Amino acid sequence: MAPTPAWETVIGLETHVQLRTVSKMFCGCSTAFGAPPNTQVCPVCLGLPGALPVPNEAAVRLAVRAALALGCEVHERSVFARKNYFYPDLPKGYQISQFEQPLATAGSLSFLSPDRGVVTVTIGRLHVEEDAGKSLHDRFPKATAVDLNRSGVPLVEIVTGADVRSPVEARAYLLTLKQVLEYAGVSDCDMEKGSLRVDANLSVRRPGETALGVKTEVKNINSFAFVEKALSVERDRHIAVLEGGGAVVQQTMLFDSKTNTVRPQRTKEESHDYRYFPDPDLPPLVVRPDFIAEQRATLPELPAAKRERFVAQYALSQQDAAVLTAARGVADYYESVVHAGAEPKLAANWVMTEVLADAKDHQDQLRVPAGRLAELIAMVKGGTVNNQAAKKVFVELATRGGEPRTVAEALGLIQVGDTGVIGQWVAEVLEAHPAEVTRYKNGEAKLLNFFLGQVMKTSRGKADPKLAQRALEDRLTA
Ligand code: ZN
Ligand code: MN
16 A cells, blocks of 8 residues: 555646637637638627627537436536626627536446546536637747737537546546547637636645645646646645644636746635626527437447447447547547457557557558558468568558558468478578577577568568478478
8 A cells, every 4th residue: 555645635627618619609600720811700709889799509419418418417407697797809898708507417428447447536616618818928939929810719618526536637637528529529628729628726725634725826728748747746735834833825827838936926816706697688598408319319338338349349348449549530430440350459469559550650540441451450460471571561551542462472472381392491591500400409498589580581472481481490300
């Protein structure tokens, strides 16, 4: 047993996720990433007087699907509220969000914690809101520029209970959340494009205490690696303050990834500072039970269910099933290879090694069609090519395409199973190495591998290794 640590860390996470829509939450402007600043705007998302918001049905559908994928209770009636604050990138002076009556509550998400095994965190609420614009501090010297292309982009905010117990666990939660939302097709969860952003509340207390310590909020975390780093830095800061006899001040901290430090942003607003009230321009959001039921019925199989099914159906280890189901595209590809006739275990090995390595170097593309990979696997199993040769064929299939058999023939990699031909290679090798033959006969059995290597070299990789080994043993013991 590990010794009880002196402090327990308590973390809650608020994740903003951009919904995968073509237009914004309350207007028809495009949400496409990377457009020139302030080109995807209109009177509604610029907050011009008299412009009225109209909710985007596609965004509501995706938000409901996100809520269902997280096991939430979806409320038939929720209310849009104005969250008032003053900031240059918020043209209306308020953000349309949901406050007292969010779209969904009471969900949960289970994930594998590196510290504690399977952990289930509660999802306290999931609400719909619009994004603000973006302040750009590096565009003009000594001035801040504002880009409102993001203003009004649809988001869901997903809030956990204070259930996470370490920085590394926070990261594991987020990776699982991303997986679930990608599977459900609600978001691309691309942190680099700002479509998944994390704020974390953190406090520490003595183990066994039930009351929470004073918390701080860490913002500005823009990668999965930084989640763990930023929270570790902040946890250590809390502990140092408390152990030095001081008191933690409730405030918002910004993480600086260049210096691995956190610094205070401003003292934390209490929620009443936002003067929330129902938005008079928007009626309550009503989602009918049949709409919710339809979304539930059309949700795809989610990662945890798929992993368990892979273990049961294909006799894979939990570990392998987790690798294969980490991304939905890879899981679907693996099943296509199996459905095309490949043996599940062999297909798993190929997908986890050659296929994923190739995808990693090529923007996650799965470049060899599943049917072709199944043929190649069958060729290895049938002894037409050996494993080494098959890897070369795979690379050729990925870069130039073609049929596995034709490619293997063109590369001269078809395995030779003709015992006469193999016998000649074996004879050649033994003649060339008389000293090693004598040593082998005097008891150096491990030289067999040396001879086998020479036979593979002489045959330029084409000899069937099993037959070659048998021929060598026959000759050497004769
Ligand atoms: Zn607009
Ligand atoms: Mn929010």
